[in-house]
Amino acid sequence: MINMKYDLLVAVALLMLALAAFSHLASAYDPSPLQDFCVAIKSPISTAFLAMNGKFCKDPKLVTANDFFFSGLRNPGNTENPLGSKVTLGTVDQIPGLNTMGISLARIDYAPHGLNPPHTHPRATEILACVEGSLYVGFVTSNADDNRLFAKVLNPGEVFVFPIGLLHFQLNMGKTNAVAYSSFSSQNPGVITLANGLFGSYPLINPDVLAKAFQMEKNVVNFLQKQPWPDN
16 A cells, blocks of 8 residues: 555656646747737737737737738748848738747748858747749758758758757759748747858957857958848
């Protein structure tokens, strides 16, 4: 009997530890909705219902279909920039109804040989579907995994996954325009573009840091820091 009680206590303790760990992991990402929806508003005005994850919720009685609608992905993005690509986002900032839903999406347009440069999404895993053209895509694993490159060439109808937080990119391999759609596991995945963050920060990073990190001459770093780093 004593052994049975002990085993039961151990089982309960393990279950509580598992639930605690799961709750900790869950709280690190987008919150799960506790109601049908929580349409985001920018400020706590008289229509505010409650606040969650930095976004205030619209009074459900004032919510309309337009809060869940966005037409911005139907038109091609302007790729006339140094990168030759344009990302059109559909996050909670464009679709208020996504608040607490834990998802978002984007359309990426690429000019011939256009590049969506190496970047990370700190809050989301991404799955990208090529719908037009041919894309060379890939991601690099963390230092602990020896920075391995996983890359593929995608054709229309093919998809590729970029794990959360890992450096990744897409390059249009063809001589014609390409189009892809991405889906994210966050209402606001965020983006950190490697070149912009390192050489275009404000204020600038001390050149000695970058010169040593990249094993390059300091005058090269100074040159790179003077260049415009476009945001696509």
